[in-house]
Amino acid sequence: MFYRENGQFKTSYRADQQIFPVAQDRIAVLVLVAAAFILVPLFASDYLYRAILIPLVIMSMAALGVNILVGYCGQISLGSGAFMAVGAYGAFNFFVRFPGLPLIPALILGGLCATFFGILFGLPSLRVKGLYLAVATLAAQFFSDWMFLRIKWFTNNSDSGSVSVSHLQVLGMPLESAFSKYMFCLALLAVIALLAKNLVRGAIGREWMAIRDMDVAAAVIGIRPMYAKLSAFAVSSFIIGVAGALWAFVHLSAWEPAAFSVEVSLRLLFMVIIGGLGSIMGSFFGAAFIVLLPILLNQVLPPLFSLFGLDISTAGLSHTELMIFGALIVWFLIVEPHGLAKLWSTGKQKMRVWPFPH
């Protein structure tokens, strides 16, 4: 009833090619973006910013990058943690070795380091496919773990191999308060999401998806698998790299390679699959799910247990949390194997035909 596309006639292809052709969608997204930029700061607490919103925004960005590679181009990667690490350490090196280098160029240079690394480890994808490739990308993961532990130069010769940054500034303004950090990350995310959306709905995006869905047919219509795959690796690892640099610079401030372990790679893959492969929106959903759920469980379970008069040990609580987390993942996959984004669009479909069931 409220969500209808009929009655909204497009008079030009430009109008029809908008990101959100349906007016209600457009409004909804505008409202969301406005909420993120304006409403959230009105009530968010320091905890909300630092422990939830900032990680969420940064992880959304990383998930977006992973989604380009995995969701759009179909190259399953378990090396995203490594790309984040390369982005973080790359940016770190530029940052400390060129005193006075502003933050944004450092982040971009970090992203470019990740791009280079991504292309390098993307080369095998020209021959190796599917799960074989997925496992092979772990090589990138373990190699980067090793590289940043062992090669002292990367960590500016710190003894322990852990590095830190401080006194961040953007355009002359200090990046210290939770609010400013959040706004900075959010703005970057908005820009990157827009660019990414443009890419995936343009020619290159179609090439990626064509390679994903049927590579022989793609080759026959003149798509070069090498260009498509490597460009996906490049774009994706750039975004992941920038996210990694943000994670290190803005969220952690001080980090060691373990901050980008294989666990991170797995969680990123999780995010895009739970969120929805091949959907920018899905990356956000997925990141929200994976970032928020454990925190939520951690906070909700204890009162819940005590509500039922159950006295459960702290260890038991952690284990229960793990079990519920696992079970929920499986449950979501069963409800909608194509992810939360699909659930969302099914919901919209239902709304479109409302009040009729079909």
Next chain:
Amino acid sequence: MTQKKVGDVILDVKNISLRFGGVKALTDISFDVREHEIRSIIGPNGAGKSSMLNCINGVYTPSEGSITFRGKTFSHMNSRQVAEMGVARTFQNLALFKGMSVIDNIMTGRNLKIKSNLLLQALRIGPAEREEIRHREFVEHIIDFLEIQAHRKTPVGQLPYGLQKRVDLGRALAMEPQVLLLDEPMAGMNVEEKQDMSRFILDVNDEFGTTIVLIEHDMGVVMDISDRVVVLDYGKKIGDGAPDDVRANEDVIRAYLGAGH
């Protein structure tokens, strides 16, 4: 109907052989295709028809022989080169991009013609957007032509088989090919739908002057619309000529048509 002008040889296949391990898929096949004609390839299952197409557009590399396209001779080409030279094809077992909408599938056919680079596409300003819209217009014409307007935005995986075949054709047409290779475009259609499909093929042939190489098992269609027919059996050529000649050929009757035809 006006008499159509069949031109010079555009595609010349010479002594092609292809084997997979012990299986001889093709043995010493030669035939030519002239500009603007509809050339059919028929033969029993497993005769090597699809393999022939795969050789022409570079999916398979023939073990012997050469292919001449507009005077240039190749023993092997990669698919991209073939596509750049204006050869498009459809597939026997649908090879659409399942996760993409109808429009996007057909738009991929235009990708060779897109000039703006990655950065321009990301920013989607000025030329990049204009280019996108120009191609979109072209694709809309194809969609109108194939009468699939209603399904524009449906993911192709959800379309019924027949419509998927049409989209497959649309994607090939979007490349504005000079030669169009069609692998059983009418399998799984009823008569009415076959009539539609024939009409599309004839229109393409007429209006755009596209040369067509057609594989099809429906003899009615083949005999009605093709100009010349090649017959393969067990990887060998057993007949070549106008439909009526082929229909009368003893070998062909024995191997393929059966007495009923």
Next chain:
Amino acid sequence: MAFFLETFIGGLMAGMLYALVALGFVLIFKASGVFNFAQGAMVLFAALAMARFAEWFPKWTGIDNAIVANVVAFVIAGAIMFAVAWVVERLVLRHLVNQEGATLLMATLGITYFLEGLGQSLFGSDIYKIDVGMPKDPMFILESVLEGGVLVSKEDLIAALIAAVLVVLLSLFFQKTGTGRALRAVADDHQAAQSIGIPLNHIWVIVWCVAGVVALVAGVIWGSKLGVQFSLATVALRALPVVILGGLTSVPGAIIGGLIIGVGEKLSEVYLGPFVGGGIEIWFAYVLALVFLLFRPQGLFGEKIIDRV
């Protein structure tokens, strides 16, 4: 020379131990097309059950005989793995028929978390001991030929033999029996397999059971080597290069892959490691596997990846 041999043999045996875990991956993938990330968690779970029941059994019954306790614990742990298989089929796989590989992969990751949580809450998260009487002290061979002899770990040797026996049995099962054929059919196309009457449910329970038992054997061996605690699950990460090098669909491939990876990583660590600061074996294993894949994208013995139009 002696040292080279020692490293080489050590590598072979480490490889066999990886193969034992790799086997679990191969089984499930070969028979259902699911890349079972939960294999590591299953190894942990089985080992925990085994360790705890071996500890509890004498306490409950008062029968203080190590062999009896171990046998009973093994049987109970086996039964538990059966239950896991059954539950996984019921609650997870059954509802994901015909879904894409990535979705199934994620589901098994969900199972991983669940099993890790469940295992630790049922059996505790401390470190436990499995003592099946594996000899811990080394033995020396070729002492007459080489000075000091060549050291071979007896424990590893036994483990390697067990792995070899398992592989032979499972290879025969897949190649020679009708059920094996049906399992391979399921991996190719769930729906088509259903359509001709292969009961996916049973098949999956069977495979997961077998994989569970393999996990149990791996768990016992690794557990008696490492002690049973959470990190046991991470040996799966060491087994992954073995799986892809040998080929996801090949049972013998797991062994050959294991041997190559084992030897490759040990030699690299010992001979190359010191020049670059050490700690290279894990990524070296992956890079080694990757290099092989460049020549054979389906692994050494994997089924060819088919894409045809």
Next chain:
Amino acid sequence: QANEQFFPLLSYRTGPYAPNGTPWANGKQDYLKLINARDGGVNGVKLTFEECETGYATDRGVECYERLKSRPGVALFDPQATGITFALTEKAPVDKIPLMTLGYGLSVAQDGMAFKWNFPYMGSYWTGADILIQHIGKEAGGLDKLKGKKIALVYHDSPFGKEPIPLLQERARMHGFELQLLPVTAPGVEQKATWLQVRKDRPDYVLLWGWGVMNSTALKEAQATGYPREKMYGVWWAGAEPDVRDVGDGAKGYHALALNGYGTQSKVIQDILKHVHDKGQGTGAKDEVGSVLYTRGVIIQMLGVEAVRRAQERFGKGKVMTGEQVRWGMENLALDQKKLDALGFKDVMRPLSTSCSDHMGSTWARVHTWDGKKWNFSSDWYQADEQIIKPMVKAGADKYLSDKKMQRRETGDCQS
């Protein structure tokens, strides 16, 4: 505002390090319960706590920190993990909450003039490594006897494992022994190659710098390659029950540093048993009370509580202290033997007193040896050699400050 002092407890009871993290966390909790039950808090201020599971992961740890840091009456954080410590080191000064990293964390943080908010009480990896070398030297009949010897460091390949390297290199230069570095990839389940190298090079001693499963695996591999366990020396994170329990006899003769005493005979442990466990309030299993890591947890918590008490002495008895006030308390702790005895920590730890420039307070440790069943002390207390460590700490702290473009604290700052 409730009259309660809040102790956020970061811990890990799941994951690879759970066997070690659990008794540690239990000890911390039980001590707080004891103070409430026995003394009714600190001068009437109730002690409250909340545990937050980090799973040893940095990002979870940061989330826990952010969640708990703004609770009313937060005293201090003990991150229980080196990685989390690094991240919090950047955040704590901003939030004005002190960090206690007893026996772990940044070695250079001993310099309180540079690291105002970090308190690596009782020892860092540099003091630990230093004491081990002293002990080995003594066993060998004098430090000069180490000349020409070969010592291998088998370490957890992470900042935790790498910290002792500079000190060992310094000592190697001094005494002329050769240091061999053998990293083990975390979590350390596969060490065959490492031990093959040990077997090849036959170092005279092996120092084991492991955590969690790495320790028991190392001992088992040592057994499998026939390296004598008597020549192996672990850091204090490789010298507790979980590290050797399932190796049993295989680890017989293995030595490790003991940062603290343990066992159930001390008064504080007896009190915990009596006031907490016997009342059914115990956090973990009763038989683990008094184990090495449990006792370390108790000590950590005692130091935290004493810091609060010390702060109250200055800022007002019976009041809830702010993070800044607790920090002052931590910086001005003076626990002499008499005080320790009164607290029930006789033979559990050495006296400790901190100052503005020294945030460690005590650099003593001794060695204990596993006899196949239990740990037994096998040396007297050693103190780390200030002469070696002080300059290194100073240099390290200066580098840190200059990297960060920060200044040392003024001496006047010590009064605040």
Next chain:
Amino acid sequence: MDTRNIVLNVNGIEVIYNHVILVLKGVSLQLPERGIVALLGGNGAGKTTTLRAISNLLKGERGEVTKGSIELRGERIENLSPADLVKRGVVQVMEGRHCFAHLTIEENLLTGAYTRTDKAEIAANLEKVYNYFPRLKTRRTSQAAYTSGGEQQMCAIGRALMCNPSIVLLDEPSMGLAPQIVEEVFNIVKDLNGKEGTTFLLAEQNTNMALKYADYGYIMESGRIVMDGPAQELASNEDVKEFYLGVGGGERKSFKDVKSYKRRKRWLA
């Protein structure tokens, strides 16, 4: 229609995909014992969906039957698994072949006999399939993925026959087959029907052939049955002639001449 010996009774079923896409809007049909029933209709009419609903293969496509009932010899079968149905003798040949790509042709056929145990019978059955499709015999050791489209189609049909079924649901068996083989396939259907009493439900586009061999036919359009009747009756119906057989108004039109006009009849808008 003969109502005494109905083996399969589909009663007003509704099928929804993905919770929102309503595809079948109340389809009813009956299959008499030893009958050959054709299910005709254009692309997207819902033939495949109907067959999937019967053989319970909808779940994998995220579809479900939301209304109506399906009875096999009086027993409700909506909740049985596909494997149970095969045990009861109902087997479907899926549209689009679905051979097991990595198995050889022979292994493919043998998996078809999964539910059977008698080795000798299986061997005999295999021989029979090879007799029907000699082409398969020559390609028996090659992996199914590497055979031609038509060979795969034969393989899929042969595999279903290896179950020794009493009811076969054939989804577009003629697709992609050479005319001779199409004839062959229909002869096999007739043959099995005659000799072994196998019941067939044929979803077909090749209306000509289907009506020639079937006894009864249903015509579907947009998820509804719009017409049914004995095969000869349908074949002589003017509308059917024009729209499904392409021989409206007497002579068969040449495909060359269809281009200029187009009229499409829809029974239901």
